[in-house]
């Protein structure tokens with residue numbers, strides 16, 4: 001049984017009830033509110049282990065709540081899982097860039113949601129990403145020190161930028177990144193990296209990786225993700 005606490009910010013009462021019921025059943029301590037202002041107050045006075053945040057709220061909207069949580073030292077470490085409606089890709093991108101960890105599009109199945117919550121909580125508990133440690137995922141081995149990528153033990157020759165994009169995505173499998181986040185992470189001072197040029201890098205990467213190129217998934221309207229290994 002889980003013991004973590006979850007703050008649910010959702011103004012639709014039937015969804016809020018459904019969430020409360022299912023999360024409590026899974027052993028989480030659940031607190032619910034239908035207002036962004038109240039959510040901030042609760043998160044500051046007793047920080048939960050995770051915030052489940054609906055983006056469409058009356059009054060202060062979810063993105064503003066996210067921005068405020070991430071800019072306050074008392075709450076910036078709390079992982080945020082956004083709840084969004086279909087067609088809110090622009091808001092999803094904004095939320096991820098503000099520091100939200102992941103999102104779920106409504107309607108969702110409670111089972112899928114609790115799996116996603118476990119993943120986000122697990123990520124929050126793991127060590128921060130270390131640029132120098134080798135990454136092994138699926139049949140890929142990435143050695144930052146040697147600047148080397150092996151697919152099923154066969155070396156693949158990548159450009160410097162392609163290597164950094166791959167290393168960045170593969171270091172956090174299952175995690176969605178926007179083009180801007182990728183560009184920001186691989187930017188190394190001398191070269192301009194625009195978000196459109198990220199698409200070009202991905203095309204090149206997939207081609208060079210061959211079969212393994214399928215691990216780089218496009219998340220329509222949002223960005224890219226390295227396929228999670230199970």
Ligand code: CA
Pocket residue numbers: 010011012054055056057
């Ligand atoms: Ca809503």
